[in-house]
Amino acid sequence: MILHGYWRSTAAWRVRIALAMKGLTAEQVPHHLRDGGQRAPDYLALNPQGLVPALETDDGQVLTQSLAICEYLDEIAPEPPLLPGDAARRARIRAAALIVAADIHPVQNLKIIQRIKALGQDEQAWARRVIEDGFDALEALLSKVEGPLAFGPAPTLADIFITPQMANARRFGCELRWPRLQAIEAECLKLDAFRLTAPEHQPDAE
């Protein structure tokens, strides 16, 4: 498999974590986002969204959207499960991941904050507000769920989305007011699948 990514992309980091948890490997091909590498014609032919990550499977299919890729990896390699439990628990794990995947990250990704900046607005304040809104709600939801990770003792899809987003929260200077989420991040970063896949350990890191 080939993983198209970028060291600092939190969406690519999610897929690196899922691969590592499953004991799968993929050749990493970096696309430099700040230089517009994701808008190069060959990459757009692969992923018309011009976003990372994209995963090329061994039979040449191109999969996009980090959540869809993580679910794919969970289906081809079921152990350890990213979505353990019954249908309702799986839904709650997916919902936690989606707060990050849908309501936080796409509203503060590079493309959108560049657009906010081009409107003459404070893009850092924009990103902080988006992250704080989403994490406030996620903290409230997870405060009702037993830890130490998001859904119990083993990492799930929720942890795979929360930990990279916490790095963005720090980067944009958010007020870190989420004891439950910060504890999840601290626990996750003790695990090789999370720590060794972190942005700063990637070959294209600057």
Add this chain to the structure above:
Amino acid sequence: MILHGYWRSTAAWRVRIALAMKGLTAEQVPHHLRDGGQRAPDYLALNPQGLVPALETDDGQVLTQSLAICEYLDEIAPEPPLLPGDAARRARIRAAALIVAADIHPVQNLKIIQRIKALGQDEQAWARRVIEDGFDALEALLSKVEGPLAFGPAPTLADIFITPQMANARRFGCELRWPRLQAIEAECLKLDAFRLTAPEHQPDAE
């Protein structure tokens, strides 16, 4: 089951379609978004994100995030499948849904366009650009997949996300330049599960 929604919310419409496809029913409880009904304390206690939809299951669990709810319904009522095919095809269907669920809708939902307007910017132009960017990519991706619906002859999770979003594209005055997506919408709206669940047919429609 109880579905907390709002007639015009495209995210709530997705869940209404999935319920109808599965032959399931839920009592509908509307929350008036433009009047801030989703920020009322009892609703925030149910869903700290203050977003619709939320689904209360028969055993009293509260599920949030429309994509997670649709996957839940697909797990408790597997026929007809929302994600037919092998793992790679399921990933491609999920990715198509996620272009809407993550990269389009949360960046142009009511909360965000109100924020753009408060910054003194043209929120309609913002929404149009977000929808057009996402739909241009989705059109390119689906032009490689056989129709007439997004993934073949039967509706999938992708159609459930595309058709409601197309209503938003019209509402914001987007240039309708997506023959594949428009054909999907036209086909879907021939089906009761899509047509009868449309915003204008809801009891709280204005």
